[in-house]
Amino acid sequence: MxxxxxxxxxxxxTGYYCILFIAALIYLWFSEEDKSIRAIxxxxxxxxxxxxxxxxxxxxxxxxxxxTYYRILxxxxxxxxxxxxxxKVIGDNTKMGLVIMSMILIISGSLVYTSVNMSRAxxxxxxxxxxxxxxxxxxxxxxxxxVWVAFPPDMVHFVRQYTTEIQMPYGRESxxxxxxxxxxxxxxxxxxxxxxxxxxxxxxxxxYCNYVILERERQVDGVMEDYGMHLVGETDNYxxxxxxxxFW
Numbered sequence: 001m002x003x004x005x006x007x008x009x010x011x012x013x014t015g016y017y018c019i020l021f022i023a024a025l026i027y028l029w030f031s032e033e034d035k036s037i038r039a040i041x042x043x044x045x046x047x048x049x050x051x052x053x054x055x056x057x058x059x060x061x062x063x064x065x066x067x068t069y070y071r072i073l074x075x076x077x078x079x080x081x082x083x084x085x086x087x088k089v090i091g092d093n094t095k096m097g098l099v100i101m102s103m104i105l106i107i108s109g110s111l112v113y114t115s116v117n118m119s120r121a122x123x124x125x126x127x128x129x130x131x132x133x134x135x136x137x138x139x140x141x142x143x144x145x146x147v148w149v150a151f152p153p154d155m156v157h158f159v160r161q162y163t164t165e166i167q168m169p170y171g172r173e174s175x176x177x178x179x180x181x182x183x184x185x186x187x188x189x190x191x192x193x194x195x196x197x198x199x200x201x202x203x204x205x206x207x208y209c210n211y212v213i214l215e216r217e218r219q220v221d222g223v224m225e226d227y228g229m230h231l232v233g234e235t236d237n238y239x240x241x242x243x244x245x246x247f248w
Contacts, residue, residue, distance in 0.1 A: 004058050004069075011073050020104065021078045024085030025049075031088060041081050048075050130235045131158035137233040137240050138211045140165055145248045150186055150204065150212040152238070169207035197222030201229060204243045212241050 012018035028042045051057050052072050061069055086104075090097035112118060122129040138149050148167045151159055153175055159166055170184040186203045189195060197220050204212055212229065214220070216237050224231070228244030 001053075001055055004053055004055070007070050008052070008073070011070050016107075017078065017082075020082050021076070024082045027085050027089070028081065031092075037084075041077065041084055045076050045081060048072065125162060127158045127162055130237060131155055132162060133235050134213055134233075134238055134240065135159055135162050135166060138166065138213075139163065147210045147247065148208045148245075150190075150207065150209045152213060152215055153187065153190055155213070155238075169203075169209060194219045194221050196220075197224050197227050197229070200224075201227035201243065204229070205245055208245055208248075209243055210245050210247055212243060214239050214241065 008018075009015075025042065025045060028038070029046075032038050032042055058069060061072070086097075086101050090101060123132060125132060134151070134155065138147055140147050146165050146167050148169065149159075150169050156168060156171060156175060159168065160171070170182075170187040173182040174184040174187040175181075186207055186209075189199060189203060195214070195218060200212060200220075203209075211232075216234070216239055218239075224241055229241040231239060232242045233240035
């Protein structure tokens with residue numbers, strides 16, 4: 001039970017959002033008369049919330065998919081329930097409803113743009129400009145087969161968000177620590193402080209990588225050109241090398 005409570009606390013952060021949701025749910029239990037709306041916004045969320053705190057349900061879930069129990073809470077339509085209940089409060093009593101909802105927003109809300117996790121978008125894709133530039137450098141022309149490219153670990157997530165036309169030798173299954181990390185030689189190579197050029201060429205051939213991208217400050221043991229890798233592009237922080245691996 002303690003693990004369940006810890007997961008619930010971690011998911012709800014400061015707790016304001018959770019309090020609003022529970023208050024809205026209680027209010028709708030007594031005020032909502034439409035059967036369809038009650039089934040979707042009141043009964044179903046209540047059942048999910050109750051099941052979440054049942055230890056036997058937790059045990060069964062973990063047997064099937066350990067470590068992702070918090071995803072049960074994703075099934076709760078918190079935003080929808082809070083918004084609907086708020087509109088209903090205002091609709092039933094406009095003046096008092098507006099005062100109550102305004103006070104709730106002032107007390108529990110915060111300006112999201114002041115968060116350390118927020119930054120001004122560099123482009124319409126909301127991705128680092130260098131990630132987009134690197135993808136465009138190695139992107140196959142229309143009608144051509146997909147290319148295989150080895151990216152530094154910090155770029156992998158951005159590449160997949162931008163395009164599916166680029167194949168990579170490793171992905172999140174090797175990067176995310178909380179998962180049962182899949183061992184990958186190319187990923188391990190990028191973790192090395194000094195990268196052997198001969199080993200990079202060997203792995204590029206094994207994983208069919210047409211390009212390898214390195215950090216500009218990356219220390220490399222050996223000369224890249226001696227192993228068939230040639231510089232074909234660069235950005236402020238990254239270098240793009242074409243390998244000897246032929247395109248499919």
